[in-house]
Amino acid sequence: MALLQVEGLKKVYADGTVGLSGIDFEVKAGEFIAVIGPSGAGKSTLLRCLNQMVEPTGGSIVFQGAQTIGSGRRKLRNIRREMSMIFQGFNLFERVSVLTNVLHGRLGYMSSWRGALGLFLKDDVAEARRLLERVGLREQMHKRADELSGGQQQRVGIARALAQKPKLILADEPIASLDPAASETVMSSLHRFCSEDGIACLCNLHQVDMAKKYASRIIGIHKGQKVFDGTPDELTDEMIRLIYNQKPAEAQELAETDMARKETA
Template sequence: MMETILEIRQLKKTYPDGTEALKNINLSIKRGEFIVIIGPSGAGKSTFLRSINRLSEPTSGEIIFHGEDIVKANRAKLRKMRRNIGMIFQGFNLVKRLPTVRNVLHGKLGYMSTWKGALGLFNQEEVEEALSILERVGLEDQAFKRADELSGGQQQRVAIARAINQSPSIILADEPIASLDPNSSRVVMDYLQKACQEEGFTTIVNLHQVDFAKEYADRIVGIKNGEIYFDGPVKELSDDVIQSIYAKGKEAMPV
């Protein structure tokens, strides 16, 4: 049986205006799973993903990662825990003026002192490792171009390379293909899936595209109105379930 790497218990997020973004989310995630979160806009998908590494602060609940509660971690402890959590953003979150390889090297910042990171003091071994990872995502010939000279799909592959270079236990990807055309989306998802299979990363991806979710996930979680409406393997995600997740209204269906 696969080891549980992440245990989420009674997770809630309420914004200052009273909006309940997450309502008692409970989820157990195994090592090596490739999970896709689906649901309508405003369902709470991004809030959920960002709560895991506390980019969005939970209101209450527990997020047990490697046996420790992220929610209760102080600033120093949280920084250390985030080393093991790679993050891929919809907007790539690269430093556009820096070379591609330098952006990949930023995956190591969590392991460096603040002053070394600020000065970009990476050694030759680290540079060679970053170049090797760029080769794995098909961008070795783009290593010394500025990030803003790359296409959107290429920039997202740089973000994947940066996450790989972090050597995390888990990767969170928040709508990584939302701004890409279908061909670029497939390339990005192929590289993400391949990297996670090769490295054994646990992966949680938010997607709007249900067809991509069904193609790449081994487990799908449907969120609607801040609650889990579906959690199961792809083969159990019927058209009726999909319609229920995306239908307007708050009628709950059993998980």
């Protein structure tokens, strides 16, 4: 059984803008999947529909065998703690310590009053320290988050996501605001930790070279449609041009031709 099954996923905003138009795909446990496409293609909408930060208009999302669309508050809380998210803008509490930011990954497992008072278990604190050492930030754990560089802040975001003990990580443009060196560090860290811990990852990327380097599978999206789904080796230069040159119909036709060719091979 797939870890995540998405069928006919749609999102139409109140002003009539179509964010997603009937997207289908599955994610297996441990897969590292890059989602590529031009700005405005629907990549961020896709990830936010999966964890219900954005409410889908239609379709089906099944995570670990359970339908997520229409979930009540308690069920959605349980889903989100096993489907952690890494944000482009880091989304850290800048004026609190790095260690406390990582500990916020445990809030989904705590009662609301304990979380509000910051009464974290000793085991959780020990695990947060271990995770910060793992991402190379042990010496910075007591600094305020806003004292760190962008690349360091994103590594805090990775540690926070890992603190949730997720089955799936949703990474929304995690290196978009970073320089090349920091981007490489963040991507290699995210890929390594997901591999070591058996965590699946859906990672939105603008950088096709990074997608081909780290992903075992790549999904191409254009204007809310899935126009490619295959291995990095199958992502040809022609397909890349079609994904980014605003020709989704041609990209879809080429993808279907490639699929038919593989089925008859």
